Amino acid sequence: MKDKLLNLCQDLPVDYAEVRVQESSSTSIHYAGRELEDIGERTERGGCVRVLKDGGWGFATFNDLDDLRKYARLAVKQAELVGGTKFDIARVGPFQATYATKVAADPAAVSLRDKQRMCERYNRIILGGKRIQTSTVAYRDSRSKTFYANSGGTCIEQDYVFCGAMVSAIAVEGANIQHAYESVGDLRGFDQVTAMDGDCEDVVRRAVESLDAKPVEAGTYTVILDPKLCGVFVHEAFGHLSESDFVYENPRLREIMAIGRRFGPDFLNITDDGSLEGEAGFIAFDSEGVPSTRNPLIKDGVLTGRLHNRETAAKMGERVTGNARAISYHHPPIVRMTNTFMEPCEESFEQMLQETDEGVYAVGMLGGQTNMEMFTFSPEEAYRIRSGKIAEKLRDVVLTGNVFQTLQSIDRIGSDFKMHGGLGGCGKGGQSPLRVGDGGPHCRIRNVVIGGR
Amino acid sequence: MKKTEDAADPILHEAQRRFEAAEVYEEGGESASVGFEDNRLKEITAHQFRGVGLRVIHKGRIGFASTTDLRDPSRLVEMAAASAEFGDRAQFQLPSQPPQLAEIQTYDKRIERVTAKQMVDMGREGLEMSKAADAGYLYSCGVWRSTHTQRIQNSRGLDAARSSTSMGASVSVQEVSDSGLLQVYEFKDWGRRLDSVTDLARTVLDKMKQAAAVVPGRLEAMPMVFTPKAASILFGPVGIALNGKHVHKGSSVLRGRIGEQVLDERITVTDDPAVPFAPGTCATDDEGTPTRKQHFFDKGVLKTFLTDLQTAALLKTEPSGHGFRGYGSRPSPSSTNVIIEPGDVSYDDMVRGMKRGLIIDQTLGSGQSNVLAGEFSVNVELGFVVEDGRIVGRVKDCMVAGNVYEVLKHVEAIGSEAQWLGSRCVPPIMVGGLKLAAKG
Numbered sequence: 001m002k003d004k005l006l007n008l009c010q011d012l013p014v015d016y017a018e019v020r021v022q023e024s025s026s027t028s029i030h031y032a033g034r035e036l037e038d039i040g041e042r043t044e045r046g047g048c049v050r051v052l053k054d055g056g057w058g059f060a061t062f063n064d065l066d067d068l069r070k071y072a073r074l075a076v077k078q079a080e081l082v083g084g085t086k087f088d089i090a091r092v093g094p095f096q097a098t099y100a101t102k103v104a105a106d107p108a109a110v111s112l113r114d115k116q117r118m119c120e121r122y123n124r125i126i127l128g129g130k131r132i133q134t135s136t137v138a139y140r141d142s143r144s145k146t147f148y149a150n151s152g153g154t155c156i157e158q159d160y161v162f163c164g165a166m167v168s169a170i171a172v173e174g175a176n177i178q179h180a181y182e183s184v185g186d187l188r189g190f191d192q193v194t195a196m197d198g199d200c201e202d203v204v205r206r207a208v209e210s211l212d213a214k215p216v217e218a219g220t221y222t223v224i225l226d227p228k229l230c231g232v233f234v235h236e237a238f239g240h241l242s243e244s245d246f247v248y249e250n251p252r253l254r255e256i257m258a259i260g261r262r263f264g265p266d267f268l269n270i271t272d273d274g275s276l277e278g279e280a281g282f283i284a285f286d287s288e289g290v291p292s293t294r295n296p297l298i299k300d301g302v303l304t305g306r307l308h309n310r311e312t313a314a315k316m317g318e319r320v321t322g323n324a325r326a327i328s329y330h331h332p333p334i335v336r337m338t339n340t341f342m343e344p345c346e347e348s349f350e351q352m353l354q355e356t357d358e359g360v361y362a363v364g365m366l367g368g369q370t371n372m373e374m375f376t377f378s379p380e381e382a383y384r385i386r387s388g389k390i391a392e393k394l395r396d397v398v399l400t401g402n403v404f405q406t407l408q409s410i411d412r413i414g415s416d417f418k419m420h421g422g423l424g425g426c427g428k429g430g431q432s433p434l435r436v437g438d439g440g441p442h443c444r445i446r447n448v449v450i451g452g453r
Numbered sequence: 454m455k456k457t458e459d460a461a462d463p464i465l466h467e468a469q470r471r472f473e474a475a476e477v478y479e480e481g482g483e484s485a486s487v488g489f490e491d492n493r494l495k496e497i498t499a500h501q502f503r504g505v506g507l508r509v510i511h512k513g514r515i516g517f518a519s520t521t522d523l524r525d526p527s528r529l530v531e532m533a534a535a536s537a538e539f540g541d542r543a544q545f546q547l548p549s550q551p552p553q554l555a556e557i558q559t560y561d562k563r564i565e566r567v568t569a570k571q572m573v574d575m576g577r578e579g580l581e582m583s584k585a586a587d588a589g590y591l592y593s594c595g596v597w598r599s600t601h602t603q604r605i606q607n608s609r610g611l612d613a614a615r616s617s618t619s620m621g622a623s624v625s626v627q628e629v630s631d632s633g634l635l636q637v638y639e640f641k642d643w644g645r646r647l648d649s650v651t652d653l654a655r656t657v658l659d660k661m662k663q664a665a666a667v668v669p670g671r672l673e674a675m676p677m678v679f680t681p682k683a684a685s686i687l688f689g690p691v692g693i694a695l696n697g698k699h700v701h702k703g704s705s706v707l708r709g710r711i712g713e714q715v716l717d718e719r720i721t722v723t724d725d726p727a728v729p730f731a732p733g734t735c736a737t738d739d740e741g742t743p744t745r746k747q748h749f750f751d752k753g754v755l756k757t758f759l760t761d762l763q764t765a766a767l768l769k770t771e772p773s774g775h776g777f778r779g780y781g782s783r784p785s786p787s788s789t790n791v792i793i794e795p796g797d798v799s800y801d802d803m804v805r806g807m808k809r810g811l812i813i814d815q816t817l818g819s820g821q822s823n824v825l826a827g828e829f830s831v832n833v834e835l836g837f838v839v840e841d842g843r844i845v846g847r848v849k850d851c852m853v854a855g856n857v858y859e860v861l862k863h864v865e866a867i868g869s870e871a872q873w874l875g876s877r878c879v880p881p882i883m884v885g886g887l888k889l890a891a892k893g
Contacts, residue, residue, distance in 0.1 A: 023522070033702040035767075038517065040536030042781055043529075045522035046502070057496035063503045063521040071499070078497035081569055116539050134702040170704045170825065175858075177706060177826040218672060218854065218890035249491040250591055252629035332498065367821035369832075373634040374850060376818030376832045398818055398830035402850050404633065451830040451852025451890045 005149035014053040018150035021047040022329040026142035031123045033134040046329040049075045056082025059332045089310035090320045094153030099284035101161040103189025107141035126169045129204030133172035139165045154289040164423040165193040171207040178210035183422040186280040213393040218452035222359035227418035231438025236368040236375040242297045243335040244312040261303045264407035270298040274338030280421020281437040287333035292322040327431045339437035345413035349442045359385040414442035460523045469608045474510040476607040480780040484599030487572045504780030511537035519781045544766030549609040554736040558729040559617035563646040572596040579654035586658045591627045611741045624653040644730030666846030668838045670891030676810040681872035681879040683813045690824045697760035716753040716861045726789035733789035733876035740776040759786035795880040796867025805842040812837040830854035852890040
């Protein structure tokens, strides 16, 4: 296989060529209430060719692997049609490597019956909860093997094993419907999902408590984020802006995103690190055959780096970072985050809370979105803070911020730290979900707008 | 190719031999797209796919498996058998071949002949308009075309094949300044050949002008107009509550409310599977159940839920013809083309009639709230402030939150100009009682 792919890339009349062939299989289990709506295995096999010629990119993806050359010729034809000004991309390598996820417990070695029994056990705990109407228990593991080769002579085989689960409870009282969930997912193997009984009890408690929670009042608040939400905040508030495909051909944004510009207080440090083995966003090599690295994005409050693919790195005169990622053979690689986190400081959560007279404590993660200027992020649950203490529970809390202002409003960073992956992931350019890790400590932000009644 | 051409036959043959019932869903397609980014043609892509999903009933239980690797059909059959060991009891019977189906239009042969060069030229025309409007604008555009085929065969003799085409485009323009970043986008997708992106580009460029000034937002309640683009904030959660699965599990707020006045009596929502060339048009759903035009809400009164075969059986109703899927998943309830009946107020009159109000066109963060309960809380990504009937600029860093059932129970007005966005046709809707949240 390797030689075939390498020869194909090196034979094409282009400036650069790469090919990926992926074989994957996944097992899913999905309980919705009492129904086992899905259980079983799916397999995929497909490939893609991507070429650069005279400044234009051509890309072809296919399941029909019998005639790779046909699709390679199509990609070349497309690149020729794009044309434009010839440019070079960052040349690193060639690399010859084989990577395989090392897990203590390989999900492939666990029988479907054992996986089903585990999910059934979780489902029973949730459905046994008082005032609980229905549940969701989802389990997924996947093994994906990707062969990669490029015209520079790089040839890599990567084998990843992802495993995760999600449990959720829905409590209902008349028209009042409340939902709570917990999810785990990363490259650490089956052991991660076997002890979620406590999480099941927790989502029951949280869903039921939310029935009696009050909707938040619209306004501007001081907000303390827990580590999980801090991770999402970092991802939305800054991570996406550091993806240089938004920046490299945008002259004004390049000025604004100049290395050395201050984005936050001098105790703020934000990093993206694809080399953290086991974390959800770990990659040995990215989808352009570049090894992953640790990339400081903000150091002491100042912009110090950004995330690149081969093209953006060359065009901005910076080093490659290993952040060109594609969710599958269906898509070309684009600049993405891996594991993105705020680094911890000194303050304890208790101290931070004590020093907060009025505010909101936001916990866990429901989601987030950004348009590079403004962003939203929402917690799983939230509480009012009054006189330095956690007070009544709130619901329907969604927070918003401004990429260029909100990081400046961080005034406390905690000493704890947590990374989180999960069954979901990040979406960009029609590619979703991409497995990523987000993390951070507790942190406090001033003047955060929350929508409400 | 020739080997996989009739991939379904040996799979169905073997599955039929081993199980009480079997259904093979085979899907394939080809598409091409061109992409402009930041005023430059960046890439051209081609996409070919083909996949098969196998659903079986074995000892009364449902099993499912799927693959794009068609080299070994018996592996797929084994996977489905393993799944059926644990699957739920099948409460339904697979349908037999339906009698004569309605004639529908989903295939425009002209789309097969659209070349990448023609799509590039369309994108370029928009680029020239953007440059002419303001040399500082950054224009991005995607143009795509696709052909899609599917075939459902089952052990009761059903064999339904269909094909469809689609062509679409998106245009977005961005302006970066010291104070921030403005981005406006428009898109469309339809079953017929698209000849130009100029109308999308014109709308985007008009909105860029209207958004040039930033008006400070403040905490206040005011009337708000949701444009067709933003109306998914209001109708998305309703679509989830109409899903028969949520109704069956008791997690839909609409459960047990058929016949009840749920929405404003001016709101009629129809599912119409026969609109020529609309994205959701089909004669049968993906299980072979014939589709039909039906009301979800007739003058605000709840009429029906969305069901596939299994969900209908669990709810003890007739299947509504809404079992849709891709090759890699089991059928699940989903709508065809959703049409919200337009009202009698023109959009211009709606805006002219506002003393002080907000037009919401783009939002961030939808779906991050309690959608089951109908809650929404979104950042107003693109919202125009209206004063004395005139747009005076846009707001930034503001949120709007509410409950869609409260909002749609009493609307102020429904616009007369409906617009297709994907498989949904929506007019502008004006509502009262919502609060804008902003700093200060």
